[in-house]
Amino acid sequence: MAPPSLSSSHLLITASLPKPSSLRPPRIPLSSKPIPALLLALAAAPTLPALAVDAPSPPPAPAPQLQAEAPTPAANPFADTLLTAPKPSAASTDLPDGGQWRYSEFLGAVKKGKVERVRFSKDGGVLQLTAVDGRRASVVVPNDPDLIDILATNGVDISVAEGDAASGPGGFLAFVGNLLFPFIAFAGLFFLFRRAQGGQGGGPGGLGGPMDFGRSKSKFQEVPETGVSFQDVAGADQAKLELQEVVDFLKNPDKYTALGAKIPKGCLLVGPPGTGKTLLARAVAGEAGVPFFSCAASEFVELFVGVGASRVRDLFEKAKAKAPCIVFIDEIDAVGRQRGAGMGGGNDEREQTINQLLTEMDGFSGNSGVIVLAATNRPDVLDSALLRPGRFDRQVTVDRPDVAGRVRILEVHSRGKALAKDVDFDKVARRTPGFTGADLQNLMNEAAILAARRDLKEISKDEISDALERIIAGPEKKNAVVSEQKRKLVAYHEAGHALVGALMPEYDPVAKISIIPRGQAGGLTFFAPSEERLESGLYSRSYLENQMAVALGGRVAEEVIFGQNNVTTGASSDFMQVSRVARQMVERFGFSKKIGQVAIGSSGGNPFMGQQMSSQSDYSMATADIVDSEVRELVEVAYSRATQIINTHIDILHRLAQLLIEKETVDGEEFMSLFIDGEAELFVA
Numbered sequence: 036m037a038p039p040s041l042s043s044s045h046l047l048i049t050a051s052l053p054k055p056s057s058l059r060p061p062r063i064p065l066s067s068k069p070i071p072a073l074l075l076a077l078a079a080a081p082t083l084p085a086l087a088v089d090a091p092s093p094p095p096a097p098a099p100q101l102q103a104e105a106p107t108p109a110a111n112p113f114a115d116t117l118l119t120a121p122k123p124s125a126a127s128t129d130l131p132d133g134g135q136w137r138y139s140e141f142l143g144a145v146k147k148g149k150v151e152r153v154r155f156s157k158d159g160g161v162l163q164l165t166a167v168d169g170r171r172a173s174v175v176v177p178n179d180p181d182l183i184d185i186l187a188t189n190g191v192d193i194s195v196a197e198g199d200a201a202s203g204p205g206g207f208l209a210f211v212g213n214l215l216f217p218f219i220a221f222a223g224l225f226f227l228f229r230r231a232q233g234g235q236g237g238g239p240g241g242l243g244g245p246m247d248f249g250r251s252k253s254k255f256q257e258v259p260e261t262g263v264s265f266q267d268v269a270g271a272d273q274a275k276l277e278l279q280e281v282v283d284f285l286k287n288p289d290k291y292t293a294l295g296a297k298i299p300k301g302c303l304l305v306g307p308p309g310t311g312k313t314l315l316a317r318a319v320a321g322e323a324g325v326p327f328f329s330c331a332a333s334e335f336v337e338l339f340v341g342v343g344a345s346r347v348r349d350l351f352e353k354a355k356a357k358a359p360c361i362v363f364i365d366e367i368d369a370v371g372r373q374r375g376a377g378m379g380g381g382n383d384e385r386e387q388t389i390n391q392l393l394t395e396m397d398g399f400s401g402n403s404g405v406i407v408l409a410a411t412n413r414p415d416v417l418d419s420a421l422l423r424p425g426r427f428d429r430q431v432t433v434d435r436p437d438v439a440g441r442v443r444i445l446e447v448h449s450r451g452k453a454l455a456k457d458v459d460f461d462k463v464a465r466r467t468p469g470f471t472g473a474d475l476q477n478l479m480n481e482a483a484i485l486a487a488r489r490d491l492k493e494i495s496k497d498e499i500s501d502a503l504e505r506i507i508a509g510p511e512k513k514n515a516v517v518s519e520q521k522r523k524l525v526a527y528h529e530a531g532h533a534l535v536g537a538l539m540p541e542y543d544p545v546a547k548i549s550i551i552p553r554g555q556a557g558g559l560t561f562f563a564p565s566e567e568r569l570e571s572g573l574y575s576r577s578y579l580e581n582q583m584a585v586a587l588g589g590r591v592a593e594e595v596i597f598g599q600n601n602v603t604t605g606a607s608s609d610f611m612q613v614s615r616v617a618r619q620m621v622e623r624f625g626f627s628k629k630i631g632q633v634a635i636g637s638s639g640g641n642p643f644m645g646q647q648m649s650s651q652s653d654y655s656m657a658t659a660d661i662v663d664s665e666v667r668e669l670v671e672v673a674y675s676r677a678t679q680i681i682n683t684h685i686d687i688l689h690r691l692a693q694l695l696i697e698k699e700t701v702d703g704e705e706f707m708s709l710f711i712d713g714e715a716e717l718f719v720a
Contacts, residue, residue, distance in 0.1 A: 134172050136164070140175045145189050152192035163196075263317040269447050269470060270440030270589040271311055272434045278302065278315060281406060282323045285359055298359075299428040300396060301407040303367075305414045306433030309473030312410035315433065316363045321410065326355065326360035332369035332409075335388045343388030351395040351405065363674050367409040371417045389418060396424040435471055438464050438566050442527030444472050444585040448479045455495040463499055466546060466561075469571045478502055504547075504561075509554030517552065524593065525550045526695040528605055530688050531592025532560040532585060535677050537710060538684065538718045539581040540704065545707075548691075549700045557605060563703075583613045583673035584680075591677040594690060617669040618662070627665045635662070680718050 039265045114160040130149055131140045141164065144150050154163045155176070162174050176182065186193055265275050284291055284298050291298070304312040320327040328350065354362050370388045377618035396407060409427065411417065421427065436444060439462035449460075467475065480495075482504035505511075517525075533545050550558040568574065590606040620626040622636040635654045654662075681688060687709055694701055694709075 053214075073350070080497075092496040106200050129638065130166055130168070130170065131172070131408075136172045136174045136176055137181075138174055141172075142185065145185055148189060150189070150191050152194070153186060154195070155195045157196060251681065263314060264321050264516075265318050267442035268311060268314055268318050271315065271433050271434030272440070274304070274315055274431045275318075275430060277431050278319050282319055285323045285325050285361075285406070288359075298404075298406065299427065300405075300429055301409065301427040302429045303414070303422070303427040304408065304410040304431050304433055306412060307435060307471060308412050309471035310433045310435060312433050313365060313470045314472070316365075316410065316432075320361060320363070321345040323361060326354075327363070328360065329363040329365070331365045332367045332371065335370050335392075336385055343384055344391035347388060347391040347395055348547075354405045358407070359402070361406050361408060363408045363410075366411050368411045368413040368416055371409075371411070371421050372418060373418045389421065393418075393420055393426065404490040411497060435469060437570060438468075439471060440699045441467060441475060443481065444475045448476045452479065452483055453493045455493040457496045458494065458499065459496065462496075463503075465563060465566065466500075466503060466564060468564050474506070480507060481505060500547075502561075502606055504553065507557060508559050512552040515552045515592050521557070522696060523548060523692070524597065524603060526692040527592045527596045527688070528589040529560050530691040530695060531588040531590075531677075531681060532686055533588075533691065533706060534592075534684060535588030535680050536560070536562060536581075537706070538680050538715060539584060539676075540574070540717050540719075541578060542581045542585065544703060547700065548695060548706060550695050562636075576620070576624075579616055579624075579626075580669070580673060580676075584676040585669065586610075586613045586676050587670075588677045588681065591674065591681050595678075595681055595685070596688075613670055614666070617666045620627055620669060621662050621665045628659050629665055632657075676718065684713065684715050687715055 082715050099505055105683040129147075130144060131137075136144075141150070144164075144166065150166055151167050152165045154165075156162065160176055162176055164172050164174060166172070183193070193643055218385075265279065268275060281299060284296075288298065304315060305358075306312055316329070320329075330350065335346050350362065354360050370385050370392065372385070374386050374389065380679060407427070409621050414422075414430070422430070442460045445460045445463060463478075467478065470478070478499070479502075482494050485498040485502055489498070491498070530552055533548050536542055543564045545560065546563040547561040548559075549561075553559060568578075586609040587606075589609055590602065593602045593606070618636075621630055623634055625632040625634070635658065690713070691701070691706070696703075
């Protein structure tokens with residue numbers, strides 16, 4: 036920004052100025068020559084009288100004389116005045132000759148009282164002096180902070196020239212620059228903004244193209260070529276069945292309209308992350324063969340209010356022109372959350388966007404021939420107006436696959452991979468309960484990476500097993516420094532878990548035991564959970580009590596073998612699991628006689644934060660004491676059961692721990708052979 040020009044009005048200084056030492060200007064580099072602050076103040080009064088000083092201090096020491104000739108300025112602002120300067124008289128022979136004085140000569144004349152007044156140029160780099168005999172000369176001023184003090188002490192009249200700096204070509208260019216700067220800045224911002232909106236030159240978003248703030252950024256395919264069909268989607272049979280009806284409606288509409296059926300306006304795909312919601316939408320596009328629009332809901336939300344609603348309008352205008360067609364909106368919860376809720380009262384831009392989406396899907400004008408597919412893993416936060424029939428007529432749940440579904444998913448993701456003959460997908464599927472399609476794809480990819488790392492030509496069951504353990508518990512720490520005492524303690528700890536789990540009735544069988552450190556764990560015991568129990572989500576009281584006893588088996592084995600004074604902190608996670616299960620049994624499941632069939636301790640929190648952020652108790656302190664006593668009683672019963680089992684079958688515990696120390700890993704079949712040889716019996720409560 037150019038410095039403000041001085042006003043032409045005169046500013047008279049009537050008060051006496053401070054002592055000369057306080058008027059010392061800041062040091063000015065000779066190269067840049069900025070205007071001293073005092074000279075700016077004096078610029079408004081070119082005919083001020085000599086500065087009056089109350090009590091002048093002794094003159095300062097003379098400045099060092101400049102030996103080198105001062106450089107001649109390129110343009111002397113006082114050149115015209117010097118041409119008309121009077122010739123020196125005989126009485127002033129002690130003054131320098133010529134119209135250009137050196138700075139040292141100028142200082143000497145000032146101290147001798149031979150200089151009457153000085154006039155600085157606007158940039159402070161040149162001054163014009165008037166001697167007592169009327170002679171005029173020009174001096175190039177270096178960076179001397181004592182100059183003003185010397186002039187004021189010797190009674191020299193000081194002024195600043197006006198108009199000299201602006202009269203030249205540089206002043207004119209600065210004036211023009213000040214006028215053009217706002218226009219140049221606006222044009223630059225406009226150009227950058229249009230470039231950011233999508234394109235260069237005369238295309239959309241360029242300087243020559245139309246404004247596209249409100250244009251939809253959806254991807255359009257006249258003939259969808261997603262490369263995915265329903266054959267490529269496994270483990271989601273029910274979801275495929277409902278979506279196949281939508282595809283059939285688009286291909287054969289007369290079959291349904293003859294019976295009075297109307298095409299559904301929207302299908303909402305709901306399910307956990309990684310279950311294949313987007314994959315199903317791609318399969319629908321590939322099967323239907325109609326124009327397909329795909330976008331993410333986050334593309335509607337923009338910095339400027341109203342842009343999201345405009346993009347929704349533009350998307351549906353394009354879709355209506357191509358009807359019948361499919362519009363897929365991924366992660367619709369980005370704009371479809373409940374209106375007027377959440378912290379801060381909601382977001383105005385997002386609410387305008389969802390209002391426009393509601394109108395386009397089922398508004399006054401209607402919407403024929405456009406089917407909206409949307410996907411989300413947070414259906415609980417969606418607005419109720421968005422979920423009603425007429426907008427999303429169907430909600431298709433894409434859940435985690437069962438055993439048969441996981442087998443088919445593994446077969447799909449094993450295409451193009453060299454598998455050994457010992458790979459059994461049924462066994463792999465039973466070891467991966469709760470895995471989604473994305474998890475199984477990652478499992479097969481990790482197994483292929485391990486096989487390549489080991490320079491193998493095929494992927495065997497060992498690589499798949501190692502990849503599964505890596506995903507569940509983390510990579511092995513083969514180079515970890517573990518003492519023999521610690522290996523022995525970890526072996527007995529894991530053997531205690533496996534022994535109690537194998538002898539508890541109606542509990543999951545042991546799949547594998549390992550004392551190789553993984554992640555934060557020193558060892559692991561893998562159980563094969565029941566598929567029926569996982570699918571139904573129903574757990575009996577006896578199963579939960581057995582689960583707590585199995586979790587405490589590791590600590591009990593440490594106490595029995597090494598004594599209570601030598602136990603470690605390795606059972607901390609086991610205690611957390613036991614406490615959580617026992618408290619849920621009392622507060623939520625009605626497994627306490629003293630509390631009864633009452634659910635207490637309801638959790639609270641804001642659902643828009645993504646998870647339950649806080650919990651609150653809805654019962655009294657007396658009830659809390661009862662809950663604590665019931666939880667402690669359940670844990671003590673589980674502890675006594677684990678202690679009884681380990682003391683009864685101590686021989687099997689020793690043999691299993693010794694086998695773990697020797698081999699580090701024991702599979703389920705080898706583990707069961709120990710029980711057959713030891714003639715172990717199941718625990719009876």
